[in-house]
Amino acid sequence: MCRLIGYFGNPIRLDELLYKQEHSLYKQSYSSLELKSGVVCGDGVGVGWYDELGKPFIYRNTIPLWNDPNLEELSNYVQSTCTVGYARLAGIGESLDISNCQPFRSGKLLFVHNGEISNFQETLYRPIRKSLSDSTYRLIKGMTDSEHIFALLVEIWQSSPGSTLFSALRATLQKLTELASEYDTSFSANIIVSDGEAVAATRYAYRTQAPTLYWSCDTLKHPNQVIVASEPLSNNQNWTAFPEQSTLFIQAQSLRPTISLLESFA
Numbered sequence: 001m002c003r004l005i006g007y008f009g010n011p012i013r014l015d016e017l018l019y020k021q022e023h024s025l026y027k028q029s030y031s032s033l034e035l036k037s038g039v040v041c042g043d044g045v046g047v048g049w050y051d052e053l054g055k056p057f058i059y060r061n062t063i064p065l066w067n068d069p070n071l072e073e074l075s076n077y078v079q080s081t082c083t084v085g086y087a088r089l090a091g092i093g094e095s096l097d098i099s100n101c102q103p104f105r106s107g108k109l110l111f112v113h114n115g116e117i118s119n120f121q122e123t124l125y126r127p128i129r130k131s132l133s134d135s136t137y138r139l140i141k142g143m144t145d146s147e148h149i150f151a152l153l154v155e156i157w158q159s160s161p162g163s164t165l166f167s168a169l170r171a172t173l174q175k176l177t178e179l180a181s182e183y184d185t186s187f188s189a190n191i192i193v194s195d196g197e198a199v200a201a202t203r204y205a206y207r208t209q210a211p212t213l214y215w216s217c218d219t220l221k222h223p224n225q226v227i228v229a230s231e232p233l234s235n236n237q238n239w240t241a242f243p244e245q246s247t248l249f250i251q252a253q254s255l256r257p258t259i260s261l262l263e264s265f266a
Helices: 014-018 025-030 069-075 125-130 145-159 165-182
Strands: 003-013 045-050 056-061 079-087 104-106 109-114 187-194 198-206 214-217 225-229 239-241 246-251 258-261
Touching: 003 014, 003 025, 003 109, 003 187, 003 198, 014 025, 014 045, 014 069, 014 079, 025 079, 045 069, 045 109, 056 069, 056 109, 079 109, 079 187, 104 145, 109 145, 125 145, 125 165, 145 165, 145 187, 165 187, 165 198, 165 246, 198 225
Parallel strands: none
Antiparallel strands: 003 079, 003 225, 045 056, 045 079, 104 109, 109 187, 187 198, 198 246, 214 225, 214 239, 246 258
């Protein structure tokens, strides 16, 4: 299971999220407290952010976060109001290729996922691809279940111009659940996705248990920042665990997180 992080709020440098917290993503990559499978997340690292004009950028590498001096140097310089990142623990049979590294990007969307589709190549690999338009199909460069979930989200997002990130993410989970039921498999999907103007995050699973996910807000009345992470970044912040089957949605206008429980789609 990977370790995820997402940030939305006042501009901060990337190193504040990746390195400086007492239980930062850097530390989680080699000393996770709540990793349910594997020992370390040393199969790659990635971070995505938006500049002052709202343009998304990504940095990805196939080496461990703790062994990446380029990212450490970059994070001391880049600052952003919206950031997503992850430390990778590759699934069984997945290659250490840059195409399999997150975040994934399409247009203004940035996306990270922690979880898995059980027996992905034998179950939902082809059904997901069959549900995509030609243009979305061509977005897929790697072989991971994460990228295919992202492609499904892009397809739903683009086919419903009036949709919000929340409604697109909800529809994606519903479609995945329908496919998993039809092809008799299970999946877990902790996701953080942003278009630079809003962030949606979810802790969701079907026929299995979802990995842990937490959120923290400096103040609920007039928030300046909201952080989502697989594990709390420190002991001195008010961290709240996502309930199973729940989604958090934040918009730039208020930065007030809204938590919604998802009904069963099966």
